[in-house]
Amino acid sequence: MNVEIPSFDIGRRARRVLLVAAIVVALIVPIVSPSNVSIATEALIVALFALSVDLALGYTGLLTLAPAAFFGLGAYTLAKLVVDFEQSFWLGFPAAVVIAALAAFVVGYVPIKRRIGNVYFALFTLAFGTVAYDFTYVTTEITGGSNGLGFFVPPALFGVNLATPMNYYYFALVVVGVLSIGTYLLLRTDYGDILHATRQNEQRMRYLGYDTDRERMIAWTFSAALSALSGALYVGMVGIASPSYLSFDRTGEVIIWVIVGGTGTLTGPFSAAILLTFVQDALSNVWLEGYHLLLGVLFVLFVFLLPDGIVGALLGDDD
Amino acid sequence: MTLPLLTSEQFVTYFLNGLSRGMIIFLVASGLSLIFGLVGLINFAHGSMLALGGYGTYVLVGLVGSFWAGLAVSVLAVAALGLLLERTVLRDLYDEPLLGFLGTFGIGLVIQEAVAVYFGSQSLTVASPFPGSVSLGGVDYPAYRLLVIVVGAAVALAVGALLSRTRLGLEVHATANRQGTAEILGVDTSRVFTITFVLGTALAALAGALTAPITSISPTVGLGYMTTAFLVVIVGGMGSFKGSLVASLLAGQIIAFGWLVLSPTYVNIAIFVAAMVFILYKPRGFFGKPEVFE
Numbered sequence: 001m002n003v004e005i006p007s008f009d010i011g012r013r014a015r016r017v018l019l020v021a022a023i024v025v026a027l028i029v030p031i032v033s034p035s036n037v038s039i040a041t042e043a044l045i046v047a048l049f050a051l052s053v054d055l056a057l058g059y060t061g062l063l064t065l066a067p068a069a070f071f072g073l074g075a076y077t078l079a080k081l082v083v084d085f086e087q088s089f090w091l092g093f094p095a096a097v098v099i100a101a102l103a104a105f106v107v108g109y110v111p112i113k114r115r116i117g118n119v120y121f122a123l124f125t126l127a128f129g130t131v132a133y134d135f136t137y138v139t140t141e142i143t144g145g146s147n148g149l150g151f152f153v154p155p156a157l158f159g160v161n162l163a164t165p166m167n168y169y170y171f172a173l174v175v176v177g178v179l180s181i182g183t184y185l186l187l188r189t190d191y192g193d194i195l196h197a198t199r200q201n202e203q204r205m206r207y208l209g210y211d212t213d214r215e216r217m218i219a220w221t222f223s224a225a226l227s228a229l230s231g232a233l234y235v236g237m238v239g240i241a242s243p244s245y246l247s248f249d250r251t252g253e254v255i256i257w258v259i260v261g262g263t264g265t266l267t268g269p270f271s272a273a274i275l276l277t278f279v280q281d282a283l284s285n286v287w288l289e290g291y292h293l294l295l296g297v298l299f300v301l302f303v304f305l306l307p308d309g310i311v312g313a314l315l316g317d318d319d
Numbered sequence: 320m321t322l323p324l325l326t327s328e329q330f331v332t333y334f335l336n337g338l339s340r341g342m343i344i345f346l347v348a349s350g351l352s353l354i355f356g357l358v359g360l361i362n363f364a365h366g367s368m369l370a371l372g373g374y375g376t377y378v379l380v381g382l383v384g385s386f387w388a389g390l391a392v393s394v395l396a397v398a399a400l401g402l403l404l405e406r407t408v409l410r411d412l413y414d415e416p417l418l419g420f421l422g423t424f425g426i427g428l429v430i431q432e433a434v435a436v437y438f439g440s441q442s443l444t445v446a447s448p449f450p451g452s453v454s455l456g457g458v459d460y461p462a463y464r465l466l467v468i469v470v471g472a473a474v475a476l477a478v479g480a481l482l483s484r485t486r487l488g489l490e491v492h493a494t495a496n497r498q499g500t501a502e503i504l505g506v507d508t509s510r511v512f513t514i515t516f517v518l519g520t521a522l523a524a525l526a527g528a529l530t531a532p533i534t535s536i537s538p539t540v541g542l543g544y545m546t547t548a549f550l551v552v553i554v555g556g557m558g559s560f561k562g563s564l565v566a567s568l569l570a571g572q573i574i575a576f577g578w579l580v581l582s583p584t585y586v587n588i589a590i591f592v593a594a595m596v597f598i599l600y601k602p603r604g605f606f607g608k609p610e611v612f613e
Contacts, residue, residue, distance in 0.1 A: 061418060110599050116417050119361055123549055124598045127591045130546055134591075139585040186360045248542065253430060259421060289436045298426035304408055 026173055029168045036281075037165045038237075039173050042279035045233045048176045050257040050273035051183060051266055052278075057195030057255070058263030059187065060219040061199035063122040066107075066129035067227050067254050070100050070248035072136065074228025075235035080142075093232050100228030104221045112216050135245040150240025162236075170235055179229065184266055195219055196264070243299040247265050256299045262308055325579075331456045333575045339464040339533070341571020342471025347541075348548035348555070348563045350519035354444060356558020357495045357515045358413055361420040364404070364427035365523050366541025367434075369399050372524030373536035374434055377445050386448035390528040394521050401520030410544050413512070427541075428529070435538040442535035467529050474525070475564055478518070482560055490559035491515060495558060550594030554604050562606030 026044075030037045049071055057064045077155050078100050111124050143149060151295075151313045154162040161169050174203030186192065198212045205212050235241045244250070257276060261268030276295065283291045324332070330554060347369060354362045375393030380386055404426065412419040449462040482488040493501040494511045502508050527541065534540070551570050555562025570590060577586035 063420070077572035080612065115598060116602060119359070119420075120553075120598050120602055122361060123553065124421060124595055126546065126600070127550060127595045131591045131595075133590050134584045134588050138582060138588070252424070255421070256426070289432070289440075293429065293436055296425055296432050299430055300422065300425035303418060303425050307418055 013094055023124075025059065026177075030169050034166065037169050039278065041165065041169045041237055042117035042234070043174045043274040044169075044172050045230050045237065046254070046257075046277055047270045047273040048180055048200045048226055048233070049230035050254055050261065050269035051180050051222050052230060053254050054258045054261075054263060054269040055183065055226065056220055057188075057258055058265070058269070059192075059199065060195050060216055061118075062112075062216065062220055062222075063118045063221075064220075065122050065248075065251055066125035066132070066222075068246045068248070068250040068318045070224040070227035071105065071234070071239070071254075072132065072243075073100050073103060073229035075241045075245050076090060076136070076143060076149060076231075077228070078232040079152070079235050081242035082152045083149050085147045087151075089236070091227065092236075093229065096228040096232040101221050101225045102223030105217070108220045108224075112220065113213055115213070116270060124169035129246070129248065129251060132236045133243060133248070134244040136246055143241075148240045148242030150238075150242075152239055154236045168237055172237070174232060177228075179226065179257030180270060185236075187266065199264070253295070255296055259307075260298060260302050327456070328458045331458045332460065333462055333469070333579070335455075335458075335464065335573030337540075337572035338568065339467045339471075339571075340574060341364050341524060341568040342431075342468050343526050343530050343533075343572055344544065344547055344551060345471055345475070345564055345567035346522050346529070347544045348551040348567050349475070349560060350522035350526075350550050351545070352552045352555070352558060352560065354519040354553060354564045357491060358512055359415065359416060359419075360409070360413060360423065360516075361549075362519070363420060363424040363429065363545070365423075365519070366539075366545030367427040367430035367529035368401065368520050368523040369530075369541035369544055370536065370538060371400070371430060371447075372527030372529040373442075373540060374527075375524070376528040376531050377443055377536065380445055386445070386532075388432055388575070390525075393528050394524045397524035398517050398521040399525075399590060401517045402513065405516040407515065410509070410512065431538050431541075440538055442537040442540075447532040463532055467533070470525075470529060474522070478562055479564075487511075487514065493613055511525040544611045545591070550591065550597075552604075553602065554597050556604035556606035557602075559604070559606035560591060562604055565605065 006089075018193070026040075029040050049067070053067045056064050072105075074096035077096040081087040081092045081095055082089055100204050107125075107128055111121055114122065137145060138146075154168060157171065158164060160167050160171075167205070185285040187195070194205070194210060194215055197211070198215055202212050231245060252272075258269040260276070261270065261272030265268075266305070279294075280291045282292065324447075324463075347365065351362060351365050353530075354360055354365075372393055375396055376386070379389030379392050383389055383392075404546045407424065408426075409419070412422050447461070447463045449466060450542070451462050452459040453462045453465055454460075455465070482491060484601070490506045490511050491531045492505070493506055494508045498508055510568065526544065527536070530544075548567075549569065552563055554569075555566030556562070573590065574583075574586055577589070581589070
């Protein structure tokens with residue numbers, strides 16, 4: 001069943017050219033095609049989400065089924081502060097990071113310390129995700145229940161009104177750009193190698209004297225904080241937090257992006273999320289229900305034929 | 320919190336509700352547990368198989384007119400699909416838990432979305448084959464639900480006997496314990512895997528077909544059942560058939576009586592939190608055997 005994919009390194013130079021091209025495209029999208037600004041903003045934000053999930057799922061090998069819970073936690077933290085407590089919009093971002101990191105620490109501490117294994121970890125996080133989703137629905141006095149928490153608009157930043165789609169796009173571009181390049185650079189250091197090696201052979205890393213539980217814990221918490229940040233960015237764009245943020249559909253979708261892009265590559269899930277968000281937008285005008293079917297078929301093809309994902313196959317084993 | 324006073328009639332009704340729900344959960348959970356416990360595959364396509372069983376029955380009842388014929392053909396058709404999937408793609412994934420989970424997740428998603436595209440995402444109902452009710456302990460109880468309880472019990476007995484009294488059951492246990500040794504002793508383990516997967520899938524389809532007249536069916540009907548069933552499997556003990564039965568019936572009763580004091584969602588949350596505690600501190604559940612699937 002395994003198809004041999006010829007691996008070839010697309011090279012440092014080619015990658016640099018691609019990066020510059022991507023930056024140029026990202027900068028001129030709102031000017032060239034103003035009608036696509038909203039969808040481009042969404043694509044950027046979910047790309048950060050996909051990257052955060054890849055950090056746990058791909059890079060560290062933590063089979064999490066609860067990314068939507070942390071995405072939703074970030075969104076609800078910001079919405080709660082702005083709508084109910086009438087605090088600053090800007091306080092929402094650090095608050096989302098702190099609360100999600102704390103929650104991830106509390107949820108992840110025992111399962112990671114006890115090394116419960118992949119299967120149990122998946123089911124544990126599945127249960128946690130379901131609890132978080134149900135909780136959002138049922139605690140109407142805290143979360144607004146099925147009505148959600150809203151409605152608000154982002155304030156001005158240095159005199160720039162973020163309530164317009166185009167300005168929010170550039171805001172999201174800066175935030176997502178800084179965070180994802182920062183994460184990418186962080187994982188290119190020796191520390192990233194430690195995480196990568198832990199996924200590949202945990203036992204050997206322990207023999208070498210690394211505290212692999214601690215490294216996993218850090219990656220897990222960091223991933224949750226990034227997911228929460230993307231959730232906060234997302235709710236700033238939409239203006240209302242609703243239980244669908246935490247639904248299993250969202251978890252499934254982000255896992256598909258990660259697999260199709262290539263687990264553990266960071267750039268793969270990031271670009272797959274952007275690309276597939278645009279595909280969804282294009283398809284929604286033609287065949288609304290078809291998108292998820294297409295996504296499913298694509299996903300199955302990748303799992304069975306190209307489990308390393310697009311970028312994984314392009315980079316081969318040498319990266 | 321004051322407990323509401325129950326009359327004996329109400330008690331019987333809630334108990335029977337819990338029992339029929341527990342039986343459906345059991346059908347889902349036992350199939351999952353077999354596949355999970357023997358093959359070590361987190362079969363995320365299980366919920367979609369349940370949905371297919373329900374939709375198949377819906378279509379066939381419309382075509383044939385008989386609920387039972389529809390149910391039988393639908394279960395057989397889904398079992399055949401399970402056979403096809405196992406023989407072609409899934410068997411390559413048994414040694415890779417991550418890919419196995421992702422692969423079945425994807426297959427489940429494709430089935431679910433195909434159902435949604437074809438039937439629409441609104442829920443459908445199948446007319447109950449026994450619309451009347453039976454007087455039992457001073458309560459008029461829907462006859463069909465009683466029948467679900469009987470069918471569930473019959474299946475539990477039949478599969479239990481299959482696993483503990485037949486040569487095939489012996490081979491299943493042998494394969495789960497020591498696959499290599501079983502092969503040396505002449506057990507065709509690949510056949511055992513196939514039979515187990517097909518049987519598990521058929522049980523899910525049966526659950527879907529039986530639940531269609533009670534609760535309505537939608538493309539995502541299987542997801543909730545599957546999540547509950549996964550946790551039931553853990554609480555009962557991975558790979559333990561008896562454990563699945565006990566934990567399913569327990570879950571059915573907790574849900575039925577829990578609704579008296581708490582809103583259904585809180586009952587759900589309580590069950591999931593309990594399951595999380597089990598995963599951490601008692602991952603083998605009540606009846607799990609240490610040798611089966613680590």
